[in-house]
């Protein structure tokens with residue numbers, strides 16, 4: 202599947218259902234961005250519908266008749282997924298597959314989020330959407346399985362948006378955890394040999410709306426500009442808020458985790474820019490905004 206501008210078949214959606222919109226890190230920012238852009242937004246949480254019950258979802262869709270559904274629901278606990286692979290697969294593969302079938306029957310535009318962890322990190326150039334995938338951990342495998350299940354359905358209106366290293370308001374995240382630790386300690390050790398694309402959820406939400414408005418279908422990479430190691434991201438956050446805490450680089454060997462992660466998973470966003478004319482701003486700008494406006 203290649204990314205394309207599906208403007209001919211595209212009609213501006215007015216009603217959008219955001220699964221995960223009530224509590225998810227991305228879901229909440231996405232609801233805000235869609236609302237700001239003038240859409241009627243239906244945030245969906247666990248209390249609204251059982252996402253594992255196909256009939257319930259079908260009834261729910263038919264009651265609200267959305268033009269688009271954004272699926273931000275995912276099993277996102279990367280290390281826990283190693284010991285709960287079945288649950289991770291249920292949420293990350295079976296749910297999108299089910300949504301895909303229901304969306305196809307109803308002509309709904311489905312926007313689904315995926316991850317940089319579909320790559321193995323052996324590359325040294327920012328990954329493009331069409332580059333070979335080879336996830337190293339259960340989380341990455343289940344997210345890739347979700348992508349593939351959706352692609353096999355050959356929906357007319359499907360957007361798969363791969364993103365990475367999210368931070369933002371509304372739910373705990375790496376940056377918030379680092380700042381909390383840095384306020385209690387004089388030094389922190391943080392991994393420096395994993396490089397990725399830190400991404401501010403309000404920016405990602407805004408770019409997602411632009412992509413939806415442009416009728417973009419296919420796989421896109423949507424992240425902020427630039428790249429960083431976890432250590433650089435942590436040190437920048439500590440510096441931005443002015444805490445007296447030294448952030449020391451360590452290698453992954455010194456911070457064993459259950460799940461293997463790619464050493465390099467920076468994402469190339471050129472196809473998004475070609476479609477929308479938007480060049481994602483540097484992650485540091487998003488980080489400063491987050492720190493000053495939401496944590497300050």
Ligand SMILES: NC(=O)c1ccc[n+]([C@@H]2O[C@H](COP(=O)([O-])OP(=O)(O)OC[C@H]3O[C@@H](n4cnc5c(N)ncnc54)[C@H](OP(=O)(O)O)[C@@H]3O)[C@@H](O)[C@H]2O)c1
Pocket residue numbers: 220221222223224225226227228246247252272273274275276277292314315316317344363364365366367368372
């Ligand atoms: N976070 C990252 O750094 C990152 C990086 C790359 C890609 N992504 C992708 O970006 C998307 C959004 O991630 P996120 O960080 O915003 O996720 P998140 O904050 O962990 O939110 C996940 C949402 O899914 C819901 N959910 C999880 N399991 C559920 C279940 N069994 N039934 C119903 N709802 C369930 C959660 O509801 P509750 O609050 O009720 O649990 C929550 O609303 C995902 O596709 C993720 O794979 C994230």
